Amino acid sequence: xxxxxxxxxxxxxxxxxxxxxxxxxxxxxxxxxxxxxxxxxxxxxxxxxxxxxxxxxxxxxxxxxxxxxxxxxxxxxxxxxxxxxxxxxxxxxxxxxxxxxxxxxxxxxxxxxxxxxxxxxxxxxxxxxxxxxxxxxxxxxxxxxxxxxxxxxxxxxxxxxxxxxxxxxxxxxxxxxxxxxxxxxxxxxxxxxxxxxxxxxxxxxxxxxxxxxxxxxxxxxxxxxxxxxxxxxxxxxxxxxxxxxxxxxxxxxxxxxxxxxxxxxxxxxxxxxxxxxxxxxxxxxxxxxxxxxxxxxxxxxxxxxxxxxxxxxxxxxxxxxxxxxxxxxxxxxxxxxxxxxxxxxxxxxxxxxxxxxxxxxxxxxxxxxxxxxxxxxxxxxxxxxxxxxxxxxxxxxxxxxxx
Numbered sequence: 001x002x003x004x005x006x007x008x009x010x011x012x013x014x015x016x017x018x019x020x021x022x023x024x025x026x027x028x029x030x031x032x033x034x035x036x037x038x039x040x041x042x043x044x045x046x047x048x049x050x051x052x053x054x055x056x057x058x059x060x061x062x063x064x065x066x067x068x069x070x071x072x073x074x075x076x077x078x079x080x081x082x083x084x085x086x087x088x089x090x091x092x093x094x095x096x097x098x099x100x101x102x103x104x105x106x107x108x109x110x111x112x113x114x115x116x117x118x119x120x121x122x123x124x125x126x127x128x129x130x131x132x133x134x135x136x137x138x139x140x141x142x143x144x145x146x147x148x149x150x151x152x153x154x155x156x157x158x159x160x161x162x163x164x165x166x167x168x169x170x171x172x173x174x175x176x177x178x179x180x181x182x183x184x185x186x187x188x189x190x191x192x193x194x195x196x197x198x199x200x201x202x203x204x205x206x207x208x209x210x211x212x213x214x215x216x217x218x219x220x221x222x223x224x225x226x227x228x229x230x231x232x233x234x235x236x237x238x239x240x241x242x243x244x245x246x247x248x249x250x251x252x253x254x255x256x257x258x259x260x261x262x263x264x265x266x267x268x269x270x271x272x273x274x275x276x277x278x279x280x281x282x283x284x285x286x287x288x289x290x291x292x293x294x295x296x297x298x299x300x301x302x303x304x305x306x307x308x309x310x311x312x313x314x315x316x317x318x319x320x321x322x323x324x325x326x327x328x329x330x331x332x333x334x335x336x337x338x339x340x341x342x343x344x345x346x347x348x349x350x351x352x353x354x355x356x357x358x359x360x361x362x363x364x365x366x367x368x369x370x371x372x373x374x375x376x377x378x379x380x381x382x383x384x385x386x387x388x389x390x391x392x393x394x395x396x397x398x399x400x401x402x403x
Contacts, residue, residue, distance in 0.1 A: 007143045010155075016133055016374035017041055023358070024368055031366075037397040039324075039385045040368040042188070042342075044253045046316060046390075048297075049309035052252065055300035059293040073289040075280065077104025077261065081295045084302040085261060089246070095233035101265050101276065103283055104298075106290045108218050108247035108260035113138040115214055115243060115262065118278050119180060119270075126159035126178035128171045130189055130375030130382070132216065135182045153377040162378045163190060169336060169345065170194050173201065177209045183232075184216040186223060189375050189384040190345040191337020196229045203232065206241040212270065213242040218260075221251035221314050223340045239265040243275070250342065250388075252301050252310050259290045259298045317342045320394040321387035331402035342387040345372075357383050365400035 013019065020040055028036060048056075062068035076082060082099040090097035105111050112134050116125075121143050127135050136158060139145055146157030154160055159178045161171035169192035171183075183202065186193050206213050215232040223230055232242045244263040248254040264276045283289070290298070300306045325338035334347035346369075348357040354371035361367050361383075372382030387394065 005141065007141050007145070010140055010145060010148050011137060012148055012150075015137075016370070019374075020358075020368065020370065024362065027362055034366045036362075036366045036368060037389065037393045037400075038368045039387075039389055039394070039397055040370045042250065042386050042388055043255050044250065044313075044317075044388045046253055046313055048253055048257070049306070049313065051303060051306040051309055052297050052300050055297045056293055059296035063293060070292040073104070073292055073295065075283040075289070076100065076102065077289055078292065078295050081299050082261075084299050085246075088302045090231065090233060090263075093230060093234060095231055096239065097233055097263055097265065101263055103262045103264065103279060104289055104295060105260050105262060106258045106294075107249065108216065108245045108262075109134060111245050111260060111262045112214070112216060114282070115245070115279075116142055116144070116180070117282065118275055119212075123179035124157065124159060124176070125180040125182065126161055126174055126176075127182045127376070128163050128184060128187060129154075129160040129377055130163060130372055130379030131182065131184055132188045133375060135184075135214075136376070153373070153380070160377060163187070163192065164378060165336075165347075168192060170198070173205055177211065179211055181206060181211055181213045182216070183213055184218075185228075186219040186341035186343075188216075188219065188341070189337075189343055189370065189372065189379070189382075191339070191341035191343040192345075193223060193225060193228045193340045195227050196234060197227075199229055199232060200235045203235040203238050203241060207237050210270075211241065212268070212275075213238075215242050215244045217244055218247040219250055219341050220246075221310070222318060222342055224318070225340050228340060233263070233265075239267040241268065243268065248298055248301065251314055252298075253313060254294075254297070257294055257297060259294050316391070317387045320389065320391055323391075323394055324385055324387060324398055327398040327402060338387070344385045344387070346383045346385060348372075348381055348383055351381075354380055354383055361401065365397070367397045367400055 082102045086099045125139050145155035163169040169190040220230040232238045246261050248259040264279045266276045268275045321338040321342050324344045328335045337343045337345040354373040358371045370384040372379030
């Protein structure tokens with residue numbers, strides 16, 4: 001007799017963005033004359049750049065000819081893309097990451113949810129609070145979360161590392177030593193970053209305690225501040241304790257194309273087992289790659305013209321972020337982020353809960369954002385706005401919010 005994985009039932013309510021979608025759709029149905037501006041979900045709005053679309057077209061033509069047709073991609077990804085990643089994202093920054101330590105996939109979201117499969121169920125995990133919900137949700141569904149505590153608005157077996165205004169929205173090393181530590185910098189949703197010196201402390205802590213850091217670098221292309229690392233492998237000793245997740249969605253606009261990669265160094269050994277071999281086995285048995293066409297598009301990101309175009313995209317969204325940050329700040333809102341990340345973290349006014357502010361913003365300004373409580377217990381009383389809209393809509397949204 002089949003049985004349900006009852007750990008799924010421990011997750012409270014529906015997924016954050018499903019709830020938002022239902023509320024917005026209901027509002028639009030009742031107010032068809034209103035123009036709703038979406039600064040909520042982190043989806044990009046600018047089209048793929050000419051260099052990337054040209055690469056896609058060339059790859060499609062190749063797939064239509066017998067002599068250049070490709071079937072399944074190699075387990076780790078095509079050499080041409082992994083080589084480009086190794087050279088540009090790592091060796092150019094002094095990081096010793098080889099192409100065969102890079103696993104190409106269909107996106108960082110899938111990898112961030114699936115990576116927990118490498119670890120035993122009795123591992124204790126720690127997460128920044130607030131942070132991207134997938135880290136917690138995937139571990140709860142696997143059976144590591146314990147029970148949901150409605151008072152604490154969190155899970156009993158998860159170590160939450162508060163990221164508050166007092167600590168610059170960056171976590172401090174916890175008293176309880178976790179086995180798996182999720183770090184995300186620049187952080188989603190707060191936009192916070194930490195220096196290389198601070199990140200080195202986490203690496204040293206993980207190595208000293210036999211912990212593994214899962215480092216989400218999906219927004220590294222937006223870093224502007226000197227001394228902020230783009231990769232955890234810029235820190236000494238990271239090869240023996242860290243896995244890194246990357247995405248092409250936010251920098252190159254691949255949200256509708258799907259491409260990402262995960263780095264698992266061969267030096268990362270737990271219980272005398274190299275995690276690299278385990279993740280390679282997973283890729284070999286569960287096809288998790290991106291199609292040839294998409295990987296050729298990813299290769300184009302690293303061409304000279306591609307780099308210029310991607311910088312233009314990132315600059316475009318950061319112009320939006322600056323407009324939101326400065327506009328709300330001048331209007332008297334308490335805001336942070338928006339400097340090294342395309343996210344603005346807003347303190348809700350008048351002691352509103354984050355969902356109350358969501359409803360207020362939707363009905364009064366017809367602007368959609370993301371309630372902070374959806375990112376963890378310490379997200380309550382805060383609200384996330386994204387810079388991924390068009391510049392014109394961003395300006396209009398801010399003008400509406402500040403009245």
